[in-house]
Amino acid sequence: MLFIISLVIALFIAFCLDKPLKKCPAAFYVTAAALTVASIVVTQSDITISSRFVRDYVIGIFSRGALGAAFWAVVMWTGALPNGSAPIKKLMTIRGELSITAAVLTLAHIITFGMLYLRNLINGRTGSGDAYRDFLITCMLSIAMTLIMLPLTVMSFKAVRKKMNAKTWKKIQRLAYLFYAMIYIHIMVLFVPKAQKGREGYFLSVLVYSAVFIGYAVLRLRKAYLSKNEKASKLIPNSVCACAFVIPLCFSGILSRNTNTKTKVANVSPKAAVEVSENETTQTSTTAVTTADGTKTTTTGKAGTTATTTNEKKEKTTEVVTDSASEEATEAENTDEQPENNEQEEAQEQSYRFKNGTFEGTGEGYTGKIRVSITIENDTITAMTASADDDDPDYFDDAKNKVIPQIRNSLSADGIDACSGATYSSEGIIEAARKALEQAMN
Template sequence: MLFIISLIIALFTAFILDKPLKKCPAAFYISAALLTAASIYVSQSDISITNRIVRDYVLGIFSRGALGAAFWAVVMWTGALPNGSAPIKKLMTIRGELSITAAFLTFSHIVTFGLQYVRNLINGRTGSGDAYRDFVVTCILSLLMTFIMVPLTVMSFKTVRKKMNAKTWKNIQRLAYLFYAMIYIHIMLLFVPKAQRGREGYFLSVLVYSAVFIGYAVLRFRKYYLSKKEKTSRLIPNTVCACAFIIPLCLSGIVSRNTNTKTRVTSTAPKAAVEASVSEQTQTATTAVTTSDGTKTTTAVRTSTTAVSTADKDTKTTEAAADEKAEEVTEAENTEEQPEEAQPEETQQTFKYKNGTFEGTGEGYNGKVHVSITIENDTITAFSASADDDDPDFFDDAKSTVIPQIKNSLSADGIDACSGATYSSKGIIEAAKNALEQALN
């Protein structure tokens, strides 16, 4: 969704604001630089933006690189459009200005996530196995793309371009093809695993990015082929290009499809079991007491039984408890002793929360936060938290700060958020409140 919104903004700039961009490009460069600086400042500070639309769809298009990628998409497609077409006539005159603006906007993403990667590297949070491999590859790709983008951007300024040999400038600019390919690979490395795990919106993002980048590659090769063979029939190259676009696009959809269905189904089973156990964990015992005047009274005493993890154990425990209580009732009814005073009613300690495991959800920085809290006699014995798409570094910091406070106070009220991980902290607190509300007696 972010990329689609960004594409609309980029196309509006290119087709509607083309004349102002051509006449006064410095205004666009300065605006892009200021927006980039502001987004970096907000993302790295403790400023709290409560409005989710502003946080995700305004700040997000800068920090997550969607707007920069959209401007690069317009720049690269300009080179793939047929010569003499109306769009290429309009866009070719401002292609350099668009690429410079794209570079300024991309720096927001480079700085924001570059700092995060550095922190992860210093703190040893690079993951293991496939996660470590993806971390290393992403770091290398990011560095290479930055090293390519910076000189190409500098050479896009007219004052620099005029001082260079035209042939040399053109040869160096061919590195842009490698840069575009790296952008697509970088995005797929990040998005495909999340799409496979069923993260909301990532499957669509994979398809949209694939359509844009694969479509560009196909049209670029078509344009090159037709420039070499101008008199050849276009039926065959058009057919080949259509297949070359559809097949990889379908493959990207197949590769990124949700493979987490089984995991999600099994993960809901414990929750159902817990809810069933909690609903059955209170039993009522009836005790007969004979008073001194010969009347018989019946007192209901509410006792708690501990939920058992398996259905068989729970059934056996309940049956055993029922038999035991039945024997107590029989003995009380058959007794012939008549005490002078009524036996005191059995007292039972009351707890604020039920025993069991309870789950809750909240809104993190960029997606849902899930917590699982296990309670035993008003003591939190287990507390786990996970996020759909929060930054691992910030989320770990938030967990280490927030979870101990909730465990100690047995409440999610008045909890201090982690400095620098405000949204992740609020997501954990909100999810914990949701879980604790379910646990209330």
């Protein structure tokens, strides 16, 4: 969805603002640079953005590289469109300006995630297994793409281009094909595993990116073939191109289909179990009353049930004898019992491991701070929430669903299993919960 929105923005600027871009490109470069710097400052600072829409669709469109990729897609397709067509006539004159704008916007993604990868590498947070492999691939691709993009961007300025030999310039610019291929591979390495796990929106993203990049490659090869074989029939190359587009696109869809068959198990709150046991517990009381004629009446109660035992040989009507002395004795006994009850209540409160109330803690997630809030009542966690501004929402949600039920059920942050694939988010939640529980300890 983010890439589709970015494509709409890039196409609008390319087709509707082509004349201002051609006439005054510096204004577009400065605007792109300002937006890039702003997104970097926000993502690298401690600024908290509570709105998920702002994080994902305003800041994320720059930091995640979606807008830069959309501009690169317009630049790519400009070179793949048929010669003499109306779109190519409109776009070819501003292709250099579009590529410079795309490079400036891409720097937001390179710097934001470059800093993240560098911190993770220094701290040894590179994951293991497939996660470690993906980390290495994305790092190497990012470095290679940056080394290609920067000189090509400098060469796109007209002042630099005029000073270079035309053939040399054209040969160096062919590195752009490798750059485009690396963009697609980079995206697939990041998105396919998420799509396979059923992450919302990633399957569609894989198909959209595949359609854009595979479609470009097919049309570019078709254009190169027809330029060398102008008199050849277009039926065969068109048929081959259709197959070359559909087959890889279907393959990308099959590769990224949801393979996550795990089902979520409903967790029963421990408090509910306690409440049920308390409701099922009944108290039995026995009271013996001596009547005037010597008959003893025994009252045994379970939730108000009374049984009366009488002597069949005595009369049915009895009179309960009481006097003021017995009432005073009873009142004295009740008065003596009150301090004892208060002492029992205080002892019961002191026997709890944790204080009652709401306690908060923070931990280090994959990309930033994680905050956890725990509400405790009589050694039972009645509410627990976790939030993070910078962690990947999908991985963070998986971590919460895996970790929080364990902490609630065990009333501890020790021995908690992390969520596979979201290890650092899980560890951040566990660390924050441990700090909160330490504050609550009696």
